[in-house]
Amino acid sequence: xxxxxxxxxxxxxxxxxxxxxxxxxxxxxxxxxxxxxxxxxxxxxxxxxxxxxxxxxxxxxxxxxxxxx
Amino acid sequence: xxxxxxxxxxxxxxxxxxxxxxxxxxxxxxxxxxxxxxxxxxxxxxxxxxxxxxxxxxxxxxxxxxxxxxxxxxxxxxxxxxxxxxxxxxxxxxxxxxxxxxxxxxxxxxxxxxxxxxxxxxxxxxxxxxxxxxxxxxxxxxxxxxxxxxxxxxxxxxxxxxxxxxxxxxxxxxxxxxxxxxxxxxxxx
Numbered sequence: 001x002x003x004x005x006x007x008x009x010x011x012x013x014x015x016x017x018x019x020x021x022x023x024x025x026x027x028x029x030x031x032x033x034x035x036x037x038x039x040x041x042x043x044x045x046x047x048x049x050x051x052x053x054x055x056x057x058x059x060x061x062x063x064x065x066x067x068x069x
Numbered sequence: 070x071x072x073x074x075x076x077x078x079x080x081x082x083x084x085x086x087x088x089x090x091x092x093x094x095x096x097x098x099x100x101x102x103x104x105x106x107x108x109x110x111x112x113x114x115x116x117x118x119x120x121x122x123x124x125x126x127x128x129x130x131x132x133x134x135x136x137x138x139x140x141x142x143x144x145x146x147x148x149x150x151x152x153x154x155x156x157x158x159x160x161x162x163x164x165x166x167x168x169x170x171x172x173x174x175x176x177x178x179x180x181x182x183x184x185x186x187x188x189x190x191x192x193x194x195x196x197x198x199x200x201x202x203x204x205x206x207x208x209x210x211x212x213x214x215x216x217x218x219x220x221x222x223x224x225x226x227x228x229x230x231x232x233x234x235x236x237x238x239x240x241x242x243x244x245x246x247x248x249x250x251x252x253x254x255x256x257x258x
Contacts, residue, residue, distance in 0.1 A: 010141065024129060024130065028126055031255070032122070032254075034257075037255045044246050055140045055235075055242075056236050058092075064085075
């Protein structure tokens, strides 16, 4: 059980990283194509959201210690 | 309430207070970076500094990979894998140093303007300099938890310092997520 939770958390880290990498490539292509800045801000907000939620665990702020995430 | 339950409740309260304090610090620090971001658009508008695009993409990738590894380090220590924690923290530190070398060592040298060359230079060096300073303090923070990890100070139940260092590192990453398009991608040269 413990091992499975650990594997899930590590796997989630990999998925988030892949998401961030894909968004960075999209951002780079948009920038190179001279796309409107609003699209670049949307991508940046998505990336920041992923980091805040899955890496920084902002949800922990609103949970009692020991509660499942 | 038994003595054990009381101790546990106290420890949980302490962690919650520490966490709130850290997030308040991050919020206050983010205002500094937000001000720099606003300054960039106020002074440069639709014009962006002439910078090495590939170098920008490389340092951004390096910082993203470092975020992955510090997250991994936190997961490892929370499950009691000290070796995994130490390895991931060490990789994060090395990537942080690589980012600093990329920005301060290469980008600053390659930029066709200096800090005193008008608004463009002021904005670029202030934004990257302030961010690099935070990366440097993050590397120092990581070194401290790495050293304490070597001494066996952390356990699955007690590793608040690791969580704090990881969150600080992720914050530095979030700042760059906004700085990267603002400096390298948005606007015309």
